[in-house]
Amino acid sequence: MKPGAFRFVVVALIIAASACQTTPPPSDPSTPTVTPTAPDTKPAATSPVVKTVEPIKPITPEMARNLANNCFTCHGPAGKSPGAIPSLTRFNASDMAVRLKRFKNGEDASTIMGRHTRGYTDTELEAIAIYIAGLKK
């Protein structure tokens, strides 16, 4: 990526459906999800505090990249596979997210994708799909 390109896109993603947390946001300035420079982002601290099982987990573009980069080990660079494992380049983000969640829930059979997708929240799977579908083909 361009040097500093993420500066313009870095923002903690406040996920509406799970926008509630029981713990205050971390005050450690090195915590990547705290992005005081993003003016249009509602800080997590101001979200209504209700009891919930999972604390909010904002997904930054950098984290989406960390999640998605692992896919290329099997699916090839940028999701373009040179061998027997299917390429990801034919999917748009929405179709890929649906497919990943179907693997996770066991609705679609797979040799290994079920085992992998169960390691992620639905939100993370969506972030992965958005990142990969956004790559230049």
Add this chain to the structure above:
Amino acid sequence: MSRFTRRDFLRIAGAASTASIWTSPADAADKKTAAKKSAQVVVIGGGFAGATCAKYLKAADPSITVTLIEPEKKYVTGPLSNHVVAGVRKIENISIGYDGLRKRGVQVLHDWATAIDPGKRRVALKSGKSLAYDKLVVAPGIELKWGAIKHYTDVAAVAMPHAWKAGSQTLRLRDQLAKMRNGGTFIITAPQNPYRCPPGPYERASLVAHYFKRNKPKSKILILDAKDAFSKQALFLDAWKQLYGNMIEWIPSSKGGIVTAVNTSRMQLDTETGVKYRGDVINIVPPQTAGSIARMARLTDDKGWCPVNPLTFESKKFKNIFVIGDSAVAGALPKSAFAANSEAKIAANAIVAELQGQAPAEASYINTCYSLVAPDYGISIAGVYRVTAEGISEIPGAGGESPKDADAHFRADEAKYALGWYASIVADIWS
């Protein structure tokens, strides 16, 4: 029902579209000339960990000067080297050069790192050169612990190859097996954990059995194991019975599998229980430690491996030095090519974040190890990993082994995907 707003979507997609791994080197060069004084990152080791890191560093920030130190002009991969041993693949087909990385703007030096000065931040090379670095990545793989099994030295490895660092040793073992008489005994020893490629010895026994079944069907294979359990054990044991009958015999440590000494002139192994085994071909997979430069630079702990921060893979011993791949203590991650690739990507992004004054993003690792029990019979183990208070930990409920009761189609698909994985990871790293 997506939980992402349109704006969230555009941010992640936007980040992806500016990722320069997918832009042309010419674009990158333009950006480079505009950049301020370029940061220097030196990577020691051009294997699965080091080469991945070099490529993804350059992709994440083309302004960084990335110098890769690798002694060999062609890297011979450990993955698929068991196919070469079994004669089903040529070594040329698992040997990879560095032109792909050069095209990505990585400076590749075929040299040998001899010393690291963490204070002055310099690396000394065998050629006499010395390189300054802002960040150093150490990825030297493994070193074999000569003498850990009595009399097993580099000289003994001529008669009894290890073939655990792919290359001439791989061919030596292949040739010994090719010359072995029908009805002979092939012995392979497996070390205690941790070691490079946990299912490797068992895949090797499997593919040699495949070769014997077709060419030397009266032969036997003996696995002398320093452990009582191994990766994908139930799947391997089932498949061996199904495909090879009684050809492969596994002797765990509790049944006398621990080898204490080798005798090359008699082609004999001593075990802890006093029983001696003679073999026609003997393959010793010895105990291992971190690569020699990691030990010389005091990056290792008392067990011989390099402790690291699980979020970034920065050494716990010295700042600005990152240790990735087989040399690192990576929590629940195995010493596999896949894990090395996953670690390298996280380290690359953490290094770039640090150089840009940012905090690293949350780390996420995965692993998949395919093993071929026969060319058309594949099995796998997978894991998804996050950093917890205990370090790099496997996410419960995810990952695991191939199903025990899968049919032949499933096994054939996984065999196909094993080769597909190899093609993809090689492209992900070296092209």
